[in-house]
């Protein structure tokens with residue numbers, strides 16, 4: 638079957654990927670849509686660094702953080718998917734064939750949990766078909782468009798960041814960076830009923846999109862510091878570049894909570910005194926839990942979060958490589974969906 642895989646830093650189309658066969662507890666599904674994530678782009682460029690950093694890390698719940706990956710071999714990507722049930726494995730209870738589902742990106746196997754994010758062996762969403770785990774499947778309700786259901790994963794990231802912030806409706810939120818992560822946070826803040834959401838981004842297109850998704854006020858940081866306009870109780874950092882965190886600590890009001898949702902993989906310097914003097918809390922966030930994933934699907938399916946404006950492109954498997962190149966100019970895009 639066909640799949641777009643990462644080979645030597647480029648996405649290439651293969652038509653000779655062995656057909657996946659579901660084992661006990663697993664389900665073969667046909668991918669309907671899979672969003673291209675910024676982390677996929679980053680991995681394509683800086684996969685070596687990510688493997689190296691993850692190997693240095695200890696303290697993760699599942700043991701060490703090492704990615705067991707060989708970058709000299711093809712890597713399967715694609716973790717923001719919706720799919721159609723095709724066939725259940727032996728002795729496996731699963732929704733009927735034809736049912737549209739989504740799942741957290743993980744595959745339960747006889748030897749443990751395989752993340753469906755970057756893998757030499759576990760096929761991701763940039764493929765015609767893939768394996769998922771029956772106990773993790775969520776049926777897509779309300780006849781929701783499978784392309785919209787593919788936003789369950791990225792929007793859950795926003796819900797999680799907002800939950801971690803413990804923001805109340807009357808507090809002002811400032812979201813720095815209106816790429817897909819910042820946009821998911823804005824949508825989640827609006828969904829929570831937060832009454833004053835300020836969004837900052839250099840790109841006019843992104844500021845417009847953040848307004849569509851629920852920001853009450855938008856600012857261009859080139860025109861002045863967002864902190865001169867807003868006095869946020871909570872600052873969501875969704876840029877993920879060196880220097881941002883220190884700038885936030887320097888400018889944020891006393892007592893602010895800073896939620897770091899951007900993913901910066903380079904060493905970065907902060908002046909702790911800025912945080913000390915103003916008693917600023919910093920919370921790093923990552924991914925989501927099962928409940929947040931389910932809540933994200935529900936909110937999209939009920940029409941409480943409209944993801945349609947976020948789709949700025951759609952490609953088939955042959956178009957994945959060009960889409961990765963296109964997304965290097967992120968101004969032009971929010972989310973490109975792969976529909977195999």
Ligand SMILES: [Zn+2]
Nearest residue numbers: 674676717791
């Ligand atoms: Zn993602």
